[in-house]
Each structure stands twice: as structure tokens, then as C-alpha cells.
Amino acid sequence: xxxxxxxxxxxxDQPGSGWDLLKRFDSTLAFVWPATQSQxxxxxxRMANDGLVEVTAQGARNxxxxxxxxxxxxxxxxxxxxVTPERNRRNDAVLRVFFLWAVAPHEARGYLEREAxxxxxxxxxxxxxxxxxxxxxxxxxxxxxxxxxxxxRALTAYEDWARWAITQLDTHSTR
Amino acid sequence: xxxxxxxxxxxxDQPGSGWDLLKRFDSTLAFVWPATQSQxxxxxxRMANDGLVEVTAQGARNxxxxxxxxxxxxxxxxxxxxVTPERNRRNDAVLRVFFLWAVAPHEARGYLEREAxxxxxxxxxxxxxxxxxxxxxxxxxxxxxxxxxxxxRALTAYEDWARWAITQLDTHSTR
DNA sequence: CTCTGATCTTCCACAAGTGACAGGTCAGAA
DNA sequence: TTCTGACCTGTCACTTGTGGAAGATCAGAG
Numbered sequence: 001x002x003x004x005x006x007x008x009x010x011x012x013d014q015p016g017s018g019w020d021l022l023k024r025f026d027s028t029l030a031f032v033w034p035a036t037q038s039q040x041x042x043x044x045x046r047m048a049n050d051g052l053v054e055v056t057a058q059g060a061r062n063x064x065x066x067x068x069x070x071x072x073x074x075x076x077x078x079x080x081x082x083v084t085p086e087r088n089r090r091n092d093a094v095l096r097v098f099f100l101w102a103v104a105p106h107e108a109r110g111y112l113e114r115e116a117x118x119x120x121x122x123x124x125x126x127x128x129x130x131x132x133x134x135x136x137x138x139x140x141x142x143x144x145x146x147x148x149x150x151x152x153r154a155l156t157a158y159e160d161w162a163r164w165a166i167t168q169l170d171t172h173s174t175r
Numbered sequence: 176x177x178x179x180x181x182x183x184x185x186x187x188d189q190p191g192s193g194w195d196l197l198k199r200f201d202s203t204l205a206f207v208w209p210a211t212q213s214q215x216x217x218x219x220x221r222m223a224n225d226g227l228v229e230v231t232a233q234g235a236r237n238x239x240x241x242x243x244x245x246x247x248x249x250x251x252x253x254x255x256x257x258v259t260p261e262r263n264r265r266n267d268a269v270l271r272v273f274f275l276w277a278v279a280p281h282e283a284r285g286y287l288e289r290e291a292x293x294x295x296x297x298x299x300x301x302x303x304x305x306x307x308x309x310x311x312x313x314x315x316x317x318x319x320x321x322x323x324x325x326x327x328r329a330l331t332a333y334e335d336w337a338r339w340a341i342t343q344l345d346t347h348s349t350r
Numbered sequence: 351c352t353c354t355g356a357t358c359t360t361c362c363a364c365a366a367g368t369g370a371c372a373g374g375t376c377a378g379a380a
Numbered sequence: 381t382t383c384t385g386a387c388c389t390g391t392c393a394c395t396t397g398t399g400g401a402a403g404a405t406c407a408g409a410g
Contacts, residue, residue: 001395001396002265002267002270003396003397005271006270006273009270009274009277012277017357017358017359018358019357019359020358022358028273029273032264032267032269032270033266033270034264034397035397036397036398036399036400037399038360038398039396039397041359042360045360060357060358060405061404061406062358062359062360062405063357063358063359063405064358064359076274076277077277077278077282079271080271080277080278080282080286081278081282081285081286085267085271085290085293086267087266087267087268088263088265088266088267089206089207089209090207090208090263091207091208091263092177092207092208092260092261092263094207094322094326095177095180095181095184095204095207095208096180097318097325098181098315098322099180099184099187099251099315099318100255100318100321101314101318102187102248102252102255103255103256107252107255110256114259118260118262140273140274140276142276143273143274143275143276146272146275146340146343147269147270147272147273149336149339149340150269150272150336150340151269153333153336154332156332157329157331158325158328158329160328161324161325161328165321165325172317176365176366178366178367192387192388192389194387194389195388197388209367210367211367211368212389213367213368213369213370213390213392214367214368216388216389216390216391220390235376235387236374236375236388236389237374237375237388237390238375238387238388
């Protein structure tokens with residue numbers, strides 16, 4: 001139910017329509033919790049049904065503006081303080097590493113090099129986001145900065161790891 | 176389809192029954208790709224259907240021993256070298272960080288402290304695995320060691336980040 | 351004024367993940 | 381010998397995620 005709480009958080013910061021939330025979502029939360037457009041709209045309807053949000057205005061083009069309800073705020077803080085994170089750790093990139101012995105040595109090396117590159121590229125992307133954002137506009141921005149730092153540090157660690165892994169392959173094959 | 180390839184990898188290392196694979200799976204791959212027992216058995220049947228594995232022996236207690244087929248090996252190396260990882264990044268722990276402003280300061284701080292602790296505990300668990308395993312038995316072990324190192328480094332980074340985040344909260348609230 | 355592109359929502363089919371139940375057999379301990 | 385626990389597989393209901401189609405309205409460019 002993390003999508004639900006992601007949306008609640010966005011609405012706690014500021015009301016908005018589905019479309020609106022989709023944009024905000026993609027530029028921030030999607031980095032740690034991707035979701036599709038269809039999921040988002042369905043979830044909003046369900047949340048309205050459950051009384052966590054309410055439609056405060058109907059605009060042009062069938063636009064519905066959603067706002068969080070008190071019950072929604074309760075649910076949000078409950079989720080933060082009482083629900084222990086699931087710590088999802090699915091990682092198909094590292095999963096492949098278990099099986100690198102199944103391909104030719106140069107393929108294995110190539111894989112890790114591409115990994116290192118990918119981490120680097122993504123790291124640079126985040127650096128760019130970091131540089132081009134005003135981190136003091138809203139509370140959400142301020143805490144978004146902290147979340148971003150998590151990504152930066154994780155990616156640094158991952159890139160270092162990939163480079164280290166390459167040296168491991170090399171020393172293993174030459175001994 | 177990563178579960179499928181995880182199982183292919185295990186079978187490429189050594190044949191085994193579903194039960195067997197479940198055990199091996201839980202002690203290794205599950206760290207980066209959790210799966211339930213029901214998923215595993217269903218997937219094995221599907222893979223047999225698709226000709227990636229075959230039943231090589233039927234033992235007692237309805238036990239079926241699976242082995243990887245040449246077609247399965249092809250699929251495995253194809254997946255490793257040609258399919259770019261999806262880089263799943265779902266992380267409901269970091270997602271909560273975006274919304275820490277929505278709870279009382281001491282709750283926010285408490286959350287990050289619990290996070291730091293959790294990372295530390297998990298890190299210690301991995302250290303234990305590292306110490307208690309013979310990393311030279313099979314190829315899978317050898318590469319498992321490399322994958323484990325990824326976890327160790329990531330968790331170090333995460334713990335450091337959580338501690339840093341706490342200092343950010345503190346400086347922010349006192350300025 | 352027409353056309354294009356951006357805004358905005360809903361619905362659907364399918365795949366994958368979760369959790370639980372249901373069933374059966376064998377080895378060895380009491 | 382009976383019982384317990386380990387072994388072993390299968391199915392079902394439900395939720396979540398993925399991807400795409402469909403349809404409508406509005407703003408502004410040409």
C-alpha cells in the first residue's frame with residue numbers, strides 16, 4: 001500500500017488533481033516508488049472511497065481536485081511511525097551477479113563494467129537534480145533533499161562495488 | 176521474469192527438486208529476490224512446460240528432480256548478457272523520508288534512528304553469513320561472495336546516510 | 351477557424367507477488 | 381507401533397503492478 005501513502009503525502013503537502021499528482025510523483029517519489037498512470041488514478045478513486053481524500057472541486061475537462069482529509073492525515077502518520085518498512089530489496093542487477101560464472105569471462109567483465117557505468121550515469125542525473133532544484137520551497141522539498149542524498153550515497157557505493165567486483169574477477173581468473 | 180532466471184541459475188549450478196531449490200533459494204538469492212514457495216513451484220512447472228528445465232527423476236514423496244536443459248542455459252546467458260536489468264528501486268523506507276515533516280519532530284528522529292539500527296542489524300547478519308560460509312565450494316558460492324559484498328557496502332552507506340539525516344533534522348530544527 | 355498538442359480521466363487484460371490451505375509420504379524417536 | 385517432524389508438491393483467492401486503449405476537453409499556433 002505504499003503508493004497509497006505516497007499519494008497521501010503529496011496531498012498533505014498540497015492538493016491537486018490526478019494529472020497534477022502524476023507529474024509531481026514522477027519527478028520525486030517515482031525514484032523510490034515507481035507507479036503507472038493507471039495505478040495512480042485507480043488508487044485515488046479507492047482512497048476517495050475509503051475517505052482518506054476528498055474531491056474538493058470539479059474543474060474543466062472532468063478534472064477533479066483532491067485534498068487530504070483528517071482521516072487521511074491520520075493514516076499517513078500512522079504509516080510513518082507505526083508501520084515498519086517492508087524493505088523491499090528486489091534487485092535483478094545483483095541477482096545476475098550470482099550467475100556470472102555461467103557466461104564467458106569477457107561477458108562477465110562487460111556486464112560489471114556496464115553496471116558501473118549505469119550507476120555513474122544515474123549518479124550524475126541525481127547530481128543534476130540536486131543542482132537544479134530549490135530545496136527550500138516546501139517541506140516536501142526539504143525532506144526530498146534528504147531522500148536524494150540516500151540515492152547519491154547508495155549509487156556511490158554501488159559504483160565502487162562494481163569496480164571492486166571487476167578486480168575480483170580479474171584476480172580470480174589469473175591465479 | 177527474474178524468479179525464472181534465478182531458478183535457472185541455481186539449476187545450472189546443480190540439479191534439484193523444488194523443495195531443494197527452495198532451501199538454496201532462501202539462503203542466497205532471496206536476499207535480492209524474495210519469492211514464496213507457491214511461486215517457486217508454479218514457476219518450475221511453467222519452465223518445464225517451456226522446455227527450459229526437465230524432470231530427470233521422480234523420487235519418493237512425489238519428489239521431482241529438475242535439471243536445466245540446453246535451451247535453459249541459453250536463456251540464462253541471454254538474460255545475463257543481453258537483457259538490461261530493470262533496476263527495481265522500490266524502497267518504502269526512503270519513501271517515508273519524504274514525509275517526515277508530517278509527523279512530530281521526535282517521531283521523525285525516532286524513525287531515522289530505527290532505520291539506522293535496522294541497517295546495522297542487517298549488516299551484522301550479513302557479516303555473520305560472510306564469516307560462516309565457505310566461499311570456495313562452487314562457482315555459485317564464489318560469485319555469491321561478490322553479491323554479498325554489494326549488500327555489505329550498500330548497508331554501510333545506508334546506515335551512514337541515516338545518521339547523517341538525523342544531524343540534518345537537528346540542525347534544521349534549531350536554526 | 352481549424353488543427354495540434356497538452357490536459358484529464360476511466361477501463362481492461364494480463365502478469366507477478368502474497369498468503370494460506372490442502373494434501374501426501376517417509377525416517378526415526380518414544 | 382504410533383507419533384512427530386521433516387520432506388514434497390499443488391491450488392486458490394486476492395492484491396498489486398504493467399501496459400495500453402479509449403475518449404473527451406481546452407489553449408494556443410498558424
